Amino acid sequence: MNFTGIITDWYTKNKRDLPWRKTNKPYNIWLSEIILQQTQIKQGLPYYEVFVKKFPTVKHLALAKEEEVLKLWQGLGYYSRARNMHKTAKFVWNDLNGIFPLDYKSLLTLKGVGEYTASAIASICFNEPKAVVDGNVYRVLSRFFGIDTPINSTEGLKTFKLLAQSLINNDHPGIYNQALMEFGALQCKPQNPDCSVCPLNSACAALKNNQVKELPVKLKKTKIQIRHFNYLVFISSNRQSVFEKRTGNGIWQNLYQFPLIESLHVLNEKDITKHEVFATHVQNNAFEISLYNEKPIIHKLTHRHLHTHFWIIETNQLSKNAVSLEDILKYPTPQLISNFLDSFNLK
DNA sequence: AACGCGGGGAT
DNA sequence: ATCCCAGCGTT
Numbered sequence: 001m002n003f004t005g006i007i008t009d010w011y012t013k014n015k016r017d018l019p020w021r022k023t024n025k026p027y028n029i030w031l032s033e034i035i036l037q038q039t040q041i042k043q044g045l046p047y048y049e050v051f052v053k054k055f056p057t058v059k060h061l062a063l064a065k066e067e068e069v070l071k072l073w074q075g076l077g078y079y080s081r082a083r084n085m086h087k088t089a090k091f092v093w094n095d096l097n098g099i100f101p102l103d104y105k106s107l108l109t110l111k112g113v114g115e116y117t118a119s120a121i122a123s124i125c126f127n128e129p130k131a132v133v134d135g136n137v138y139r140v141l142s143r144f145f146g147i148d149t150p151i152n153s154t155e156g157l158k159t160f161k162l163l164a165q166s167l168i169n170n171d172h173p174g175i176y177n178q179a180l181m182e183f184g185a186l187q188c189k190p191q192n193p194d195c196s197v198c199p200l201n202s203a204c205a206a207l208k209n210n211q212v213k214e215l216p217v218k219l220k221k222t223k224i225q226i227r228h229f230n231y232l233v234f235i236s237s238n239r240q241s242v243f244e245k246r247t248g249n250g251i252w253q254n255l256y257q258f259p260l261i262e263s264l265h266v267l268n269e270k271d272i273t274k275h276e277v278f279a280t281h282v283q284n285n286a287f288e289i290s291l292y293n294e295k296p297i298i299h300k301l302t303h304r305h306l307h308t309h310f311w312i313i314e315t316n317q318l319s320k321n322a323v324s325l326e327d328i329l330k331y332p333t334p335q336l337i338s339n340f341l342d343s344f345n346l347k
Numbered sequence: 348a349a350c351g352c353g354g355g356g357a358t
Numbered sequence: 359a360t361c362c363c364a365g366c367g368t369t
Contacts, residue, residue, distance in 0.1 A: 032364085033364065035364090036365095037363090037366075038363055038364085039353090039365095040355075040356065040363050041363090043355060043356080044363095075353090076353075077352080077353025080351095080366075080367075111367090112365095114367085115365085115366095116366085120364070134363090134364050134365075135363060135364075136363090182364095184364090185363090190357085190358095191357065191361085221361085249351090253352095299353095300353095300354085301352080301354075302351085302353065302354085304351095335354065335355095349368100349369085350367105350369080351367090351368085352366090357360100357362085357363105358360090
């Protein structure tokens with residue numbers, strides 16, 4: 001049996017029972033693929049269940065408010081996926097009569113659908129022989145064929161895409177694509193794969209050359225920056241606070257948070273109370289300020305560590321943008337804020 | 348071509 | 359600590 005045959009055979013014996021494998025509806029496959037971008041199945045699975053239940057069809061999703069979509073997406077990260085997904089749902093519903101594009105090329109025009117996702121949907125739903133190339137595929141192919149070209153170099157991208165496409169099963173491309181990814185996730189794992197039980201071990205170049213640990217090769221790593229976040233948790237005597245929508249193009253776009261003072265170094269109480277963000281909400285009012293966490297809460301993102309302090313500011317009245325404390329929990333927020341709200345008793 | 352974008356799991 | 363995860367859009 002050849003590579004493709006062995007992978008497919010392994011898949012029929014070892015595949016996990018996952019909900020999106022019970023359907024070929026483009027809406028469901030699309031939804032699962034967006035959720036699973038840069039996300040492990042264990043993390044994404046409960047979100048998929050919630051979304052298909054809340055939005056059974058593209059129409060349901062299209063008619064939802066973005067804020068509702070973001071609230072359900074809360075905690076999953078890479079929130080542009082949720083914003084683009086909602087945008088695409090509205091586009092499909094309003095401009096395409098609720099019918100998803102039927103081939104790879106037209107799928108690519110959808111916001112949030114790149115080469116990987118278009119290949120996945122086209123192969124799984126429409127039997128179009130387009131090979132997916134994701135992190136699993138890079139790993140399996142680089143090891144089996146012994147390719148040390150960096151997977152994130154221009155040459156590597158091209159090489160692996162061509163190789164993957166040359167291996168595709170033209171009769172069952174969707175099954176084969178999923179098989180290769182499942183094989184990478186369960187058998188040809190990043191760390192400590194058990195090559196003794198691998199059905200490809202007799203022909204694997206990396207195993208033969210003792211390079212399993214070294215492959216795939218990936219260029220550089222992003223340097224982590226430290227930022228200091230100071231959140232102003234206002235609490236007025238009539239149980240209101242200030243919760244604002246993040247605008248602009250940066251992190252957590254369209255999610256909500258307390259007023260934020262960002263800085264390059266640690267701030268003390270005086271720095272906070274003299275800051276214009278503070279003054280915007282507390283003018284000539286009496287206030288009482290206290291630091292909620294003496295030690296910074298370090299929220300770790302891929303390329304930033306956010307050293308965070310929450311300042312509790314009790315005041316008799318708030319000047320603007322006040323919302324009731326109970327309502328705060330209804331807004332979509334970053335996990336950093338959500339964690340704080342869990343630990344901070346609002347009563 | 349390089350970078351920004353989250354959060355969690357595994358080792 | 360470090361790497362990785364069913365990647366994509368922007369610059």
